[in-house]
Amino acid sequence: MNFDASLKLELRRAALARRAALPAAARAAFSERLTAEGGALARRLAARAVSAFYPVRDEPDTLELLALLAGEGVATALPVTGASGEPLTFRRWRPGEPTVAGRMRIPEPPAEAASLDPDLLFVPLAAFDRRGHRIGYGAGHYDRTLARLRALKPITAVGVAYAAAEIAAVPDGPHDQRLDYVLTDSEFIEIRTE
Secondary structure, three states: OOOOHHHHHHHHHHHHHHHOOOOOOHHHHHHHHHOOOHHHHHHOOOOOOOEOOOOOOOOOOHHHHHHHHHOOOOEEEEEEOOOOOOOOOEOOOOOOOOOOEEEOOOOOOOOOOEEEOOOEEEEEEOEOOOOOOEEEEHHHHHHHHHHHHHHHHOOEEEEEHHHHHHHOOOOOOEEEOOOEEEEOOOOOOOOOOO
């Protein structure tokens, strides 16, 4: 394991421990904030297709946001994990529709659900910095996915995290894809790329 990988592992562990310690009331309040702010951003960007992650473990709850957007006529989707080293793909899904356990044991739309490429992505993370870099869960899925989507069309990537996930600086490399925004339980951070 190289220095950056070892450091990222320690930063990930510490951030996930801080997230796990958050009270239930903070989680519920963030779900409401995420729905309101995420919905407003989707409307402002005139997003036609939006993907969010299905929340597992202690992740912020994105399901109300997806329900709101689906109710407004936006095509909503969940990511689908393919072969190791491949980018994620996306299938249409609305809250309440069936899911299947994916390769990572995370709920995904079934194989017969239509594929789409979102133009607005709500991205999970363990830790982030104000430069728009993130530490995910170590597999590189979102870096490969954002690179693929950005080669196809303009997209907006929003990291979703509790403020407790912020760190001073994420160790980053040339393959790391920056976020456009980070939405926390206390702030909506626009990433400046000058």
